[in-house]
Amino acid sequence: MMSDRYDISVVLSTYNRCPILPFALDSVLQQTPGDVSWEVIVVDNNSSDETEAVVASFIGRGHSNLHYVFEGRQGVSYARNAGIERARAPIIAFFDDDVCVSPTWVATIKRAFDDHAEADCVGGSVLPRWELDPPSWLTREHWAPLALQDYGDQPISVNRNNPLCLLSANFAFRREVFEQIGLFEPELQRVKEGIGSMEDLELLTRFWRAGGNALYLPSLTVTANVPAERLTKRYHRKWHTGHGHFYALLRSDEIERSRAGRLFDVPAHLYKQAMKDALRWLKHQLPGRSDAAFTYETRLRFFAGFFRKRRADFLTRTTEAPR
Secondary structure, X not given: OOOOOOOEEEEEEEOOOOOOHHHHHHHHHOOOOOOOOEEEEEEEOOOXXXXXXXXXXXXXXXXXXXXXXXXXXXXXXXXXXXXXXHXXXXXXXXXXXXXXXXXXXXXXXXXXXXXXXXXXXXXXXXXXXXOOOOOOOOOHHHOHHHOOEOOOOOOEEEEOOXXXXXXXXXXXXXXXXXXXXXXXXXXHOOOOOOOOOOHHHHHHHHHHHOOOOEEEEEEEEEEEEEOHHHHOHHHHHHHHHHHHHHHHHHOOHHHHOOOXXXXXXXXXXXXXXXXXXXXXXXXXXXXXXXXXXXXXXXXXXXXXXXXXXXXXXXXXXHHHOOO
């Protein structure tokens, strides 16, 4: 039976990040919550470092609302699902081990659900804490690989008619949503330090298809650590290729639309877009235009990841089909 002790259950999944985990824990445990009660569930996703000891040290300091859960199945979806199963509050919030939440984070979540009965999900901004000054090409257009998010300073309704992607580094759901649409999908999850995954968007897509309504609140803020290795074009190239791979698995309505047929199960409009991006990339191969060229390169990397996955699956099905 669900306990009435907590208003909010916070799920924090972690893997081998015990050096930075204390910063995340400090931020979520040292809240200014008003009359809101909350628990924090740290899900250790099969770490090989001192993660359990770090959590135990915080519990030993008197944080009785902090709980440790071990999930041996590797992958962030498995970890978050384990946290959901352990949670006891009617609201379940999520953030990441490289994130620090604002001092009024839990109070803002509770107030948002109290004030907006129509919303079953709330999300907010994920702003950067740069380890180094970002290079000139790393504008907000390139924030997606860094799991950063800022939709402006006004609240926004998010639903099937306005399907903005909200990030699990800073969102919360009413518990009954998971009872209605299910949990995070392991097939599209990030595993260990993998990148380009789509477990957040896949969950939200099911939520929107079920008629769910969400609310983006600029006042709900967290900051994410952006390490130096993520400020390189190499990292962004890898992310976009991986993102294309997972989009091929997702089969979103936006991508699957095509009036002109398919080749290797890739919609024709993606080939057309890739040709345009390739021409634009070539056009920008001039001194002083490399930043713009990189934007088109990332789009081509996405297409390459998508094409490779769809072609491989198509050829497998063709080979295995009965003759």
